[in-house]
Amino acid sequence: MSRSGSLISIHNLSKSYRVGEVTVEALRGVDLEVAAGEFLSIVGPSGSGKSTLFHILGGLTPPTRGSVSIDGVNLAEMSDAGRTNMRKTKVGFVFQKYNLLPTLTARDNIAIARHIAGKPLEHDAWFSEVLDLLGISGRLDHKPRAMSGGEQQRVAIARAIVNHPAILLADEPTGNLDTKNSDAVLNVLRGLNERLGQTILMITHNPEAAAYGHRIVNMRDGQIVY
Amino acid sequence: MINKLVLENLKHRPVRTLLSVLAIAIEVTMILTLVGLSRGMLDEAGRRAKGVGADVWIRPPGSSAISFSSAPMSEGLLKFFGEQPHVTVATGTIAQPIGGIDTVTGVDLDKFSRLSGGFRYIAGGPFQTPDDILVDERYAKQNHLEVGSQLKLLNKQWRVCGIFESGKLARLVLPLARLQELTGNTGKLTQIFVKLDDPKRTNEMVRAFKQRLPDYAIYSIEEFTSLFSVNNVPGLKPFIYVVIAISVIVGFLVVFLSMYTAVLERTREIGILKSLGAGPRYILSILLRETFVLAAAGSVLGILFSFGTRWLILEFAGATLTAMITPDWWPTTTIIAVGGAVMGSLYPGWKAIQQDALEALSYE
Numbered sequence: 248m249s250r251s252g253s254l255i256s257i258h259n260l261s262k263s264y265r266v267g268e269v270t271v272e273a274l275r276g277v278d279l280e281v282a283a284g285e286f287l288s289i290v291g292p293s294g295s296g297k298s299t300l301f302h303i304l305g306g307l308t309p310p311t312r313g314s315v316s317i318d319g320v321n322l323a324e325m326s327d328a329g330r331t332n333m334r335k336t337k338v339g340f341v342f343q344k345y346n347l348l349p350t351l352t353a354r355d356n357i358a359i360a361r362h363i364a365g366k367p368l369e370h371d372a373w374f375s376e377v378l379d380l381l382g383i384s385g386r387l388d389h390k391p392r393a394m395s396g397g398e399q400q401r402v403a404i405a406r407a408i409v410n411h412p413a414i415l416l417a418d419e420p421t422g423n424l425d426t427k428n429s430d431a432v433l434n435v436l437r438g439l440n441e442r443l444g445q446t447i448l449m450i451t452h453n454p455e456a457a458a459y460g461h462r463i464v465n466m467r468d469g470q471i472v473y
Numbered sequence: 474m475i476n477k478l479v480l481e482n483l484k485h486r487p488v489r490t491l492l493s494v495l496a497i498a499i500e501v502t503m504i505l506t507l508v509g510l511s512r513g514m515l516d517e518a519g520r521r522a523k524g525v526g527a528d529v530w531i532r533p534p535g536s537s538a539i540s541f542s543s544a545p546m547s548e549g550l551l552k553f554f555g556e557q558p559h560v561t562v563a564t565g566t567i568a569q570p571i572g573g574i575d576t577v578t579g580v581d582l583d584k585f586s587r588l589s590g591g592f593r594y595i596a597g598g599p600f601q602t603p604d605d606i607l608v609d610e611r612y613a614k615q616n617h618l619e620v621g622s623q624l625k626l627l628n629k630q631w632r633v634c635g636i637f638e639s640g641k642l643a644r645l646v647l648p649l650a651r652l653q654e655l656t657g658n659t660g661k662l663t664q665i666f667v668k669l670d671d672p673k674r675t676n677e678m679v680r681a682f683k684q685r686l687p688d689y690a691i692y693s694i695e696e697f698t699s700l701f702s703v704n705n706v707p708g709l710k711p712f713i714y715v716v717i718a719i720s721v722i723v724g725f726l727v728v729f730l731s732m733y734t735a736v737l738e739r740t741r742e743i744g745i746l747k748s749l750g751a752g753p754r755y756i757l758s759i760l761l762r763e764t765f766v767l768a769a770a771g772s773v774l775g776i777l778f779s780f781g782t783r784w785l786i787l788e789f790a791g792a793t794l795t796a797m798i799t800p801d802w803w804p805t806t807t808i809i810a811v812g813g814a815v816m817g818s819l820y821p822g823w824k825a826i827q828q829d830a831l832e833a834l835s836y837e
């Protein structure tokens with residue numbers, strides 16, 4: 248984790264989507280450096296390209312132009328299979344809502360992430376600490392519909408980091424939660440960052456939530472504004 | 474882990490799961506019932522032929538074991554066969570179709586008894602008046618006949634004089650001369666049975682008869698019963714194939730629809746799996762396993778159902794139809810069902826791989 252320089256380097260990143268006859272410029276020349284161990288908040292209006300940035304970082308979609316490297320590996324040079332592989336171990340996603348597989352228990356939702364990565368679910372000291380920190384140890388045998396939104400989101404966080412990803416990408420993780428549950432989730436993220444050194448990028452609309460980060464980045468019309 | 478997800482998914486939509494399994498089960502039952510019916514009928518015909526007790530079986534020129542030629546043989550041939558060496562009895566019968574696949578057979582009871590030991594009567598006994606008819610046990614049971622019951626056949630009322638144990642020659646028996654006269658076939662026979670003093674001479678005698686009567690269809694009983702096979706019934710094999718094809722198409726469509734809706738319904742779940750790093754192979758393997766479970770469960774249920782359809786056939790149509798349980802077809806039907814189901818899940822699987830997961834994940 249203590250590499251000198253940046254964990255994430257983004258240079259002149261652009262992404263355009265073709266929607267019928269129209270080309271939508273979701274990102275237009277983004278430059279961003281994120282250090283290992285950083286907790287970064289990204290804010291900005293709807294449609295400013297925040298999610299698109301995450302999807303590129305997570306390898307869910309390829310960039311159109313520019314370079315993105317995570318841990319020294321350039322995403323632009325990767326194949327589809329390479330990017331799928333990267334998702335198994337390099338990045339963990341947490342989305343706004345309905346993050347969990349509804350038919351599986353919390354424990355199995357976490358286990359399947361390990362299984363996809365080709366590893367057994369081991370309850371080592373590190374993972375026990377994570378579960379304690381998240382406060383979900385007692386809820387593992389419940390299915391999502393028996394859990395509150397905040398609990399579901401914390402299980403999703405546990406699942407996102409169970410493979411020790413270099414970065415955790417949280418796209419409006421508190422967007423659907425009440426204040427109490429939001430605070431619980433935000434505290435968990437801060438705890439993961441401070442106690443385990445997890446690098447976190449979080450998109451949010453809420454200024455109070457953004458304040459949990461070490462640094463706040465503003466996005467507008469596909470660009471970062473300072 | 475995948476298996477757990479597959480089972481949970483199947484449990485999550487019990488009605489969908491049940492209907493898919495049921496449809497595949499019906500597919501399997503349809504095939505097994507048809508095969509069991511064909512085999513059962515042929516086997517039954519073969520057993521009744523054996524029950525006659527003849528060593529050599531003679532049919533008119535141009536006929537086969539399964540079908541009669543329209544031109545019957547002359548009764549005079551009985552004299553010819555009676556005079557041949559090693560022949561102890563030669564007798565003939567005439568068969569008259571009475572609609573459907575049923576026939577009534579005219580028999581010379583005295584000579585037939587010397588051939589086969591005669592019918593074994595469960596109730597009543599041989600003919601007493603010219604209007605008497607003999608029926609076998611199964612025909613009696615299905616048509617609720619007892620000794621003394623009336624039966625209309627060939628535009629005439631008959632009195633049931635005896636009920637005999639099934640499995641010998643025929644289901645409905647009239648006196649030979651009476652049936653010949655009624656159908657305008659006096660002096661004619663549709664088949665001739667010959668019993669030898671030593672069954673080991675059968676092949677030798679068949680060869681000798683064929684030399685003397687080259688146009689006639691002459692079989693040893695072994696040969697004759699071996700002809701009762703699916704291959705020798707004209708059109709039966711194509712018919713079975715058509716039914717199999719229709720069954721497979723039905724199974725294919727049901728699984729296609731079932732998996733297709735499952736994929737549409739699970740857009741978000743598939744997106745979650747992709748975001749966790751699941752590649753195309755992982756996604757496909759989930760869907761294929763689910764399909765496999767449906768097809769396997771459907772096959773087992775279909776095999777169980779085939780016992781039910783056999784019971785129904787015997788219970789309600791036992792006089793004309795018989796069906797067998799055909800375990801040698803179980804693997805085949807299972808492979809057919811699984812194959813059709815896997816084909817049905819290919820497009821949904823491709824759709825799942827192609828589906829854009831991002832929209833489902835990023836927006837409400």
Ligand SMILES: Nc1ncnc2c1ncn2[C@@H]1O[C@H](COP(=O)(O)OP(=O)(O)O)[C@@H](O)[C@H]1O
Nearest residue numbers: 264266271273292293294295296297298299300
């Ligand atoms: N898969 C897509 N296809 C077409 N257009 C897209 C797609 N994803 C995002 N966009 C467009 O790109 C722009 C940026 O979207 P997004 O990154 O979701 O913004 P944000 O997360 O900041 O609300 C929007 O105009 C959006 O409509």
Ligand SMILES: [Mg+2]
Nearest residue numbers: 297298299835
């Ligand atoms: Mg967004």
